[in-house]
Amino acid sequence: MNITLKRLVCLGCGFSYDEALGLPEHGIPPGTRWTDLPEDWVCPDCGTPKSQFEMVVIGYAEGGSPLAQNA
Amino acid sequence: MTQSFVLRANDRGHTVVRSEGSSAAYVAGHTPSNFVSRESSFNFHEYQSGRPGFGAIRVFGDETFHGAGCGYNMHAHHNFVICAFVLEGELTHINTAGRGTVDQLQQGDYYVFSAGSGGKHCELSIGPEDMHAIYLWLMPNKLYLPPTYHRAHFDIRTRRNRIVQLVGDGDGALPVPQDLRVSRLITDRPGAYTYTPRSAEYGTYLFVKEGQVRCGDVALGPRDSLGINGVDKIECDVADTTDVFFVETVMFDEARINAWEQEHGDHD
Numbered sequence: 001m002n003i004t005l006k007r008l009v010c011l012g013c014g015f016s017y018d019e020a021l022g023l024p025e026h027g028i029p030p031g032t033r034w035t036d037l038p039e040d041w042v043c044p045d046c047g048t049p050k051s052q053f054e055m056v057v058i059g060y061a062e063g064g065s066p067l068a069q070n071a
Numbered sequence: 072m073t074q075s076f077v078l079r080a081n082d083r084g085h086t087v088v089r090s091e092g093s094s095a096a097y098v099a100g101h102t103p104s105n106f107v108s109r110e111s112s113f114n115f116h117e118y119q120s121g122r123p124g125f126g127a128i129r130v131f132g133d134e135t136f137h138g139a140g141c142g143y144n145m146h147a148h149h150n151f152v153i154c155a156f157v158l159e160g161e162l163t164h165i166n167t168a169g170r171g172t173v174d175q176l177q178q179g180d181y182y183v184f185s186a187g188s189g190g191k192h193c194e195l196s197i198g199p200e201d202m203h204a205i206y207l208w209l210m211p212n213k214l215y216l217p218p219t220y221h222r223a224h225f226d227i228r229t230r231r232n233r234i235v236q237l238v239g240d241g242d243g244a245l246p247v248p249q250d251l252r253v254s255r256l257i258t259d260r261p262g263a264y265t266y267t268p269r270s271a272e273y274g275t276y277l278f279v280k281e282g283q284v285r286c287g288d289v290a291l292g293p294r295d296s297l298g299i300n301g302v303d304k305i306e307c308d309v310a311d312t313t314d315v316f317f318v319e320t321v322m323f324d325e326a327r328i329n330a331w332e333q334e335h336g337d338h339d
């Protein structure tokens with residue numbers, strides 16, 4: 001089954017969480033659903049709470065997704 | 072379909088952040104007289120009871136940096152496009168785009184900083200005078216673009232009584248990675264003006280910084296604003312000594328996002 005993975009942007013600083021990429025350096029493996037992140041999870045860059053992220057339908061710039069992975 | 076909203080000056084979020092305690096790392100300055108005051112048109116940080124934004128606009132706020140050395144210490148962003156329009160005082164802006172920039176902006180100066188794949192910035196008012204600017208944050212049209220910085224000057228004395236485009240794809244306007252235009256009108260006599268968005272599908276956010284504007288039966292005073300989409304043009308009567316910002320933005324409609332989710336087989 002083809003399940004779309006979501007992309008969410010922190011409204012405090014613009015940091016993005018991409019379900020496809022996860023945040024391996026923060027112990028979140030690729031493919032981890034937004035809904036599976038703990039409710040007290042906060043933006044690793046600015047501390048903004050999970051509730052203040054917004055789902056976006058914005059594609060990556062050329063060469064952008066590896067940058068998102070290493071952000 | 073025409074949709075609109077009116078936001079009165081008193082309905083906007085009002086926040087004061089002092090350079091003390093836990094916010095001292097964030098707000099620059101070393102005395103209790105150093106503080107940032109912020110009036111937000113849309114939800115931002117602790118203000119979350121208003122509108123979430125309009126089209127690609129996520130933040131539209133006036134900020135004043137009070138006291139010598141006040142502002143924001145160096146901090147990181149991604150993706151957001153941040154624009155500042157300096158109204159009073161002097162803003163020292165430092166960023167890490169490209170090889171980095173240290174810029175000083177005065178009344179009429181403005182910048183477009185696209186944080187993209189990771190740009191840091193610092194905003195300071197070094198002198199004792201208050202620094203007052205309008206800050207606009209936009210969603211970009213692509214994530215993780217290379218960070219960029221552009222700046223220009225709008226001469227408030229010689230460019231009066233016409234709508235001048237400052238940001239977007241017009242002649243002499245600063246480039247921005249989004250389908251969006253910012254224009255400004257300063258008057259020194261009353262007049263009738265028409266703002267024409269690219270098409271009725273665009274939304275326009277009209278903010279009265281100073282003076283009086285009447286659009287149809289809506290009268291707007293200082294710091295009142297109007298958001299409207301679904302119209303071919305916006306006709307307004309503008310009083311003497313008025314300063315108005317127009318932000319024309321692409322609209323992301325919910326239906327399109329839902330359709331996209333369906334198409335991609337998302338059944339969460």
Ligand SMILES: [Fe+2]
Pocket residue numbers: 143146148192
């Ligand atoms: Fe910032």
Ligand SMILES: [Zn+2]
Pocket residue numbers: 010011012013014015043044045046047048
């Ligand atoms: Zn953040």
